[in-house]
Each structure stands twice: as structure tokens, then as C-alpha cells.
Amino acid sequence: MSVEEVVLYKNEKGIVTLTLNRPEALNALNRDVLYQLSTILNRIKSDNSVKAVILTGAGEKAFSAGADISYLHQATPLEVRDFAQLAVSVTSQIESLGKVVVAAINGYALGGGLEIAESCTLRIAVHHAKMGHPEVRIGAVAGFGGTTRLPRLIGKGRATELLLTGSAIDADEAYRMGLVNRVVSRERLLAETEEVLQEILAQSPVAVKLTWDAIHRGSNLTVEESALLGADYFGLVASTEDFREGTKAFLDKTPPRFTGR
Numbered sequence: 001m002s003v004e005e006v007v008l009y010k011n012e013k014g015i016v017t018l019t020l021n022r023p024e025a026l027n028a029l030n031r032d033v034l035y036q037l038s039t040i041l042n043r044i045k046s047d048n049s050v051k052a053v054i055l056t057g058a059g060e061k062a063f064s065a066g067a068d069i070s071y072l073h074q075a076t077p078l079e080v081r082d083f084a085q086l087a088v089s090v091t092s093q094i095e096s097l098g099k100v101v102v103a104a105i106n107g108y109a110l111g112g113g114l115e116i117a118e119s120c121t122l123r124i125a126v127h128h129a130k131m132g133h134p135e136v137r138i139g140a141v142a143g144f145g146g147t148t149r150l151p152r153l154i155g156k157g158r159a160t161e162l163l164l165t166g167s168a169i170d171a172d173e174a175y176r177m178g179l180v181n182r183v184v185s186r187e188r189l190l191a192e193t194e195e196v197l198q199e200i201l202a203q204s205p206v207a208v209k210l211t212w213d214a215i216h217r218g219s220n221l222t223v224e225e226s227a228l229l230g231a232d233y234f235g236l237v238a239s240t241e242d243f244r245e246g247t248k249a250f251l252d253k254t255p256p257r258f259t260g261r
Contacts, residue, residue, distance in 0.1 A: 007036040008058070014051040015197060016044060017190075020113075023059035029112045030068040034086050041093040051205075052197045053097070055120060056104040057113075060186065063105045063129070064113025069138065084143040087112055091119035091145045095216055098209055100200050104193045105129045105180065110168065115144035118153060121212060123180040124193050125171040131179065132168030152219055154178050204242035205260035 008019040018040060020027040027033075044050045057063040067087075072080060094101050094116070103109075103117035105125035114131050117123050125131070133142045133150070141147070142163055151159040154177045162169070174180045184192045200208060210233040218226030237243050241261045249256035 006030075006033045007040060009040055011050065014049055015054065015194065016050050016052070017054045017056065019056055019058050020064050021058040023057075023061070025068065026062035026065035026108060027057040027059070027113065028065050028068040029087065029116070030071055031083065031086065034083075034090050038086075038090050038093060041090070041097060044099065045093070045097055050099060051201055052099055053101040054104050054190070054193050054197070055094075055101060055116070056190070057106050060107060062108040062113070063103065064110070064116060065108050066111025066113045066134075067144075072140070087115070087144040091115060091149075094119040100197060100208065100212070102193050102197060104189050105131070105171075106186070106189055111135055111142065111146075112144045115142065115146045115149070118149040118179075119145060122196065124182045124184060124189065124196065125174060125180045126186045126189050127171055127183055128186070129171040129174075129180075129183075130168045131171070131174050132166065133163050134166040134168065136164060137166040150179075202258075204237070204240070204246060204256075204258040206240050206242055207237055207246075210237060 006021050008017075008021045010017045010019075018037070020029075020033060020037075022028060022030075022033065044053060067083070071083070075083065100122070101120045103120040103123045105117055105123060107126065107129055109117050109125075109129060109131045111134055114133060117131075133146050135142045135146075142150070147163060150163065153159075158177055161167075169177070171180060171183045175183050182192060182196070214226075214230045214233050218229050221229065242256075242258045245258060246256045
């Protein structure tokens, strides 16, 4: 399979769907997938016509079963580290894309596959999805950002249990933990994901972008620093036309018409 085929790109009215396309390998992540995903994300970041992104997997079995174990088994330690660093850079690209990215988890999301999903803005899963970090079960570590993002998403205690036991959880348990935002039927996965995106896209684009940035950047700061960052952004959005439109519409009891300016 060529590099061009391992990540599929579809743009419909400004919502891009990226599909990890190695269904015969449960959409396992190799260097080709990561390079292709990185290249596309770079293009999306500078494309003002793209409003949001859906990230999913090909087929009905898996979002992504994680890193390609056959590659890891024969790679040198330096190659494994370089591979992990490439994956970390891709998850950072997703997190800092400046656009909402929703993981539509259509099946197994394990190891590196779950780490890709963890870097997304939101996660929506089908009922039959299974999620987990089985890295310790092959003598490995969650090296694509899972040891950092999972505790921030569901808390240190629950994350520690999942990361140290390698156990998988179903979608309902992931929802109770706060790992996924919604659980839906297979038939409703993409429709529900698009509905969530449309609800977000109906808000002020500037406010949405800065809110996510405050959440993302604020998690690396002290509580006071994070709160002050939020205050700075509150003042920054007050300079926008959307802020004036939103506050006026509230006072006039009319729907706001945001323009992103």
C-alpha cells in the first residue's frame, strides 16, 4: 500500500474527515501513517477553508490498534525512540492545530491509537469500542503521550491503573471515566460527530479557538497562572466583532451572527 493511501482525506463543506486506512492491520500506526498524517495536518493548519476535523479508522473493527508491533520487534532502540518522537510530534500537531478535532472511535483504540485519540479535542465512540493501553503487556511504555494525557483526562488514579495493568475497557466505562464524551451506535457515529461539530462551529470561531488554547496551555501552568491566562483571553476576545455581536444579541434576545472577526 502506498503512502498516499494510508490516510484518506475528504473535505465536505469545511469539515475534513481523515481516515487511518490500514484495515488489514487494524489501522496500526507505522512511519508511513504518521508521516502522511503529519503532512496533511500541516496543510490543514494553514487552510482557512477547513473549519474542523474528524479523525477515524477504516473498517468496522478498529480506530487504531496502536503501533505496528512487527516494526517495533525488529527496530533498534534508537529507531523505536525516533518512531515515538515522530508520534509525539503528530499528537502535538493535533492538539495545537487551531481547529476542533474529534476522534470518531469506530472500534479498537489501543496503545498508540488511543494516544492519537487522547490528543483530540473530543472523543465519540461506538458501543462496541474497546480502549486501553496494553503497552506493559509487551514490555513497553505508552510512549506517544499517554502517560501525560491520560492522567489529565481521567485523573491520575484511574490512569495509573489502566497504564500499569494494560487492561482494556469498553465504551460505557470510558464514558463513565470521562475518556470519551459520547457513546453512540455504529450507524450514528459520523452523524453524531458532525452534529457535535456543527454545534461548536455555530459559536464564535475566535472564542472557540482561544477557549481550547486556554484549556490546552493552562494544563501546563499553575492554577493561578492558568486562571490569569483565561482572564487575558477574556480581555482579548473583547476586542473582536464577535464579542460585540454576542453581547448585543444577548441583550436584544436575538440569535447572534458570528463572523470570526
